[in-house]
Amino acid sequence: MSEHASTSFNALGRLLRYARGYRRRISFATTCSVLNKLFDVMPEILIGIAIDVVVRQQDSFVAKAGIVDPKWQMVLLAVLTLAIWMGESLFEYLHLVTWRNLAQDLQHAMRLDAYEHVQRLDLAYFEDRSTGNLVSILNDDVNQLERFLNGGANSLIQVVTTLVAVGGVFFAVSPFIASMAFTPIPIIVIGAFYFQRRAQPLYAEVRNRVGMLAARLSGNISGITTIKSFATEEFEAEGVRQESQAYVAANRKAIAISSAFIPIIRMAILAGFLATFLVGGWMTLSGDLNVGAYGVLVFLTQRLLWPLTSLAETVDLFERAMASSRRILDLIEVPVRIRDRADAMTPTKVDGHIQYQGVNFSYGENQPVLHDITLDIPTSSTVAFVGQTGSGKSTLIKLLLRFYAPTGGSILLDGQPIEQLQLDSLRRQIGLVSQDVFLFHGSVRENIAYGSPGASFEQIQAAADAAEASEFINDLPQGFDTLVGERGQKLSGGQRQRLSIARALLKDPPVLILDEATSAVDNETEAAIQRSLLRISHTRTTVIIAHRLSTIVHADTIHVVDKGRIVESGKHAELLEHNGIYASLWKVQTGAGAENS
Secondary structure (H helix, E strand, O other), rough: OHHHHHHHHHHHHHHHHHHHHHHHHHHHHHHHHHHHHHHHHHHHHHHHHHHHHHHHHOOOOOOHHHHHHHHHHHHHHHHHHHHHHHHHHHHHHHHHHHHHHHHHHHHHHHHHHHHHHHHOOOHHHHOOOOOOHHHHHHHHHHHHHHHHHHHHHHHHHHHHHHHHHHHHHHHHHHHHHHHOOOOHHHHHHHHHHHHHHHHHHHHHHHHHHHHHHHHHHHHHHHHHHHHHOOHHHHHHHHHHHHHHHHHHHHHHHHHHHHHHHHHHHHHHHHHHHHHHHHHHHHHHOOOOOHHHHHHHHHHHHHHHHHHHHHHHHHHHHHHHHHHHHHHHHHHHHHOOOOOOOOOOOOOOOOOOEEEEEEEEOOOOOOOOOEEEEEEEEEOOOEEEEEEEOOOOOOHHHHHOOOOOOOEEEEEEEEEEEEEOOOOOHHHEEEEEEEOOOOOOEHHHHHOOOOOOOOOOOOOOHHHHHHHHHHHHHHHHHHHHEEEEOOHOOOHHHHHHHHHHHHHHHHHOOEEEEEEOOOOOOOOHHHHHHHHHHHHHHHHHHEEEEOOOHHOOOOOEEEEEOOOOOEEEEEHHHHHHOOOOHHHHHHHHHHHHHHHHH
16 A cells, blocks of 8 residues: 555544544444445346346246246335335435534534644644644634545445445356456556545645645734735735635646546446446347346446446545544644643632742743743732843743743742642633733623623723723723724724733732733823722732833832843832943933933
């Protein structure tokens, strides 16, 4: 077996292992498909027997069963025909319903499993992958598998059933004619495997091109404001055209292979049919084969060979489905490195005492980002981190949330190493307001309540008041029920930021993190946010990453981070007196340096 064929059947094996919980339903659907096909080929046999009754009458095959009168023989055949058609219809219904419902349930389960696994993956996984490609796997690839299960699986089973059932009848009636009629089948099978070997890499390329096209479209739609502002619509349209053309070209190569397969199969089928037609006719004329048996063989030759013309289409569906299955299962099998330990605990109460003990960190094989960070953040204190872009400030927060794991040292929450705490419970204790605010397409009320689904409207209003957001919310057309648009595009940057703060406050966490939380607001809004922060910070540990130093002058401790190290620590006045990096940053931002020059 070729490497490509082995790859596809390996994908099928992986899919069957994944679907082990559906084995009973798969077995039942397979049984229904087999029985439907067995009933389907029986009318041809009955036609041959009927011809035998008409020609030989009292000497017919049926007469040997004890019914001598030809009229009653025909009645018996009519009753059998009715029963066979009823059986065929019954199992046709059952296999259609079972396979289609199985396709729906399996694609639903795979999509959910893949999506839930994506949510558990480390942030590092997403650094080199596009959102559009992931969406393509979760949607288009899953749908491709569904299409195969809806019809292709049944077709494969029924082709095999036809070969076995009809072949058995052929060899029982005339082994000589059977050997001639079956001569084209090896050619057909070899052709199918040849096609499968040639098609497998082509369909893998088709799936990859779908992902790349989806990634391009997703990125462009998300960045439509930037595209318009730079007037690059034609440039981006050309980029989409090229990606779409590459997808079309990949599909054309696969289509060329699949289209060439059917004419070859038809010629092989014609050879088998002519062999049965001529040789069987000569044997009947010479008296070596009775007329009824000849009629059965002629009818069954078509029943045997013509369904094989659909083999190319079925293999086409199979290859597309296996290419998609590989992508889905590869995604599901991506290892999750940051996960709960077997002995992970759920804290009953968190005070918010944070400690970094000799923490080191680097992103992959890159240069270290943090070097031997050791610090203590007391309960209910307000601590700020400042420094140049890329100094490692935000990385400290990502490590606390366990988005990444330190390459050395440890982080403690209330004296407990955070890796010994359940991830969900750890992150529920921390409220994060980041610089890049993400709002979901929904109402203001829904976005504030995100993460606190059981919150009452009064609690939502209180959180909005604390974030100084109620005034602008009440001015919106539908107030708290106003839709914010995708990613909150109907709101200004400052409004989105205040909703993000309200969302974090409604969560009422013992630890509140503000990562450049006032970077997108005007001076008036910043002052309002500062007032609310002063009110709420007394009851929780507050960690602030700030670029505007004016927002952290009241912090209990300010840490200056430079090239992954904490180089200065102290209160605002102490750091100014120290006249180091912090004092230099303060002079730049306040213009004190210019005034003294």
